[in-house]
Amino acid sequence: MKPLAIFLTLLASSLAVPKDLTGQMFVFPVLSNTAHVQLTPNIEKILFNVTICLRFYSDESKLQALFSLATPSANDGLYLYQGPTGGYHFVVGDQLATFLALPNNRNQWNSICATWDSSTGLTQLWVNGAASPKKALLPGGSIAGIPIIALGQDKESYGGTFNTDDAFVGHITDVHMWDHRLSGSKMQCYMNNLPFKAGNFLNWQALEFTMHDKVVLDDKLDDKPCSGDKEDGV
Numbered sequence: 001m002k003p004l005a006i007f008l009t010l011l012a013s014s015l016a017v018p019k020d021l022t023g024q025m026f027v028f029p030v031l032s033n034t035a036h037v038q039l040t041p042n043i044e045k046i047l048f049n050v051t052i053c054l055r056f057y058s059d060e061s062k063l064q065a066l067f068s069l070a071t072p073s074a075n076d077g078l079y080l081y082q083g084p085t086g087g088y089h090f091v092v093g094d095q096l097a098t099f100l101a102l103p104n105n106r107n108q109w110n111s112i113c114a115t116w117d118s119s120t121g122l123t124q125l126w127v128n129g130a131a132s133p134k135k136a137l138l139p140g141g142s143i144a145g146i147p148i149i150a151l152g153q154d155k156e157s158y159g160g161t162f163n164t165d166d167a168f169v170g171h172i173t174d175v176h177m178w179d180h181r182l183s184g185s186k187m188q189c190y191m192n193n194l195p196f197k198a199g200n201f202l203n204w205q206a207l208e209f210t211m212h213d214k215v216v217l218d219d220k221l222d223d224k225p226c227s228g229d230k231e232d233g234v
Helices: 003-014 184-191
Strands: 024-028 036-040 049-057 064-071 074-082 088-092 095-099 110-117 122-127 148-151 170-178 208-212 216-219
Touching: 049 064, 049 074, 049 184, 064 170, 074 110, 088 110, 088 122, 110 184, 122 184
Parallel strands: none
Antiparallel strands: 024 170, 024 216, 036 148, 036 208, 049 110, 049 170, 064 074, 064 148, 074 088, 088 095, 110 122
8 A cells, every 4th residue: 555545544534523422323234345434543552452342233144344453564453353154253463363152143233342461362252241262362462553443344454455355234333442451240231231431442432433435324223122102293
């Protein structure tokens, strides 16, 4: 990718304005090699510990990128995606771990969190309250450099393009990221929609973002039972 293109990508993120997205979601309605949401972190620092949490809703059975973070030294500094058979994959510093037998509910909201600890390399996924076995990725490593963060796509290179092979189709909401590992109990609070401390690296209640191409910001789907209240004029 040419330096000018990288500069323009970073400039677009710098123009984003924080917004409270409570009760809303990003909709990726069509398969596309361009549609994505670029996120700007709240802080700039080298990451030695990470927790990422988000919710997604889809009926697809293909490989789908949920969250990606590229750095100048690692195209997949952090990359969380769903496999075509329902498993999940987490990449840290271009190293991959696969997690099988975790919940994958199509046409329902799935809550997923991924954690990583540099000191041991231990990483773990939580999906809808179920925890995976812990695996090791990049022990002693770090995530450094100006990040390019995207929802719904994974860049082929730092500042590069996307493709449809791993593009996401569906809805994503409640995205948070912390510069430390959350405990299991705190992740359970997130998954059960109980009070929790918002992410300090990315915060859904104060999110800086830019939407690109065919992405729509819409009200979040609500699967709670009808309250029985009459609609206006009825």
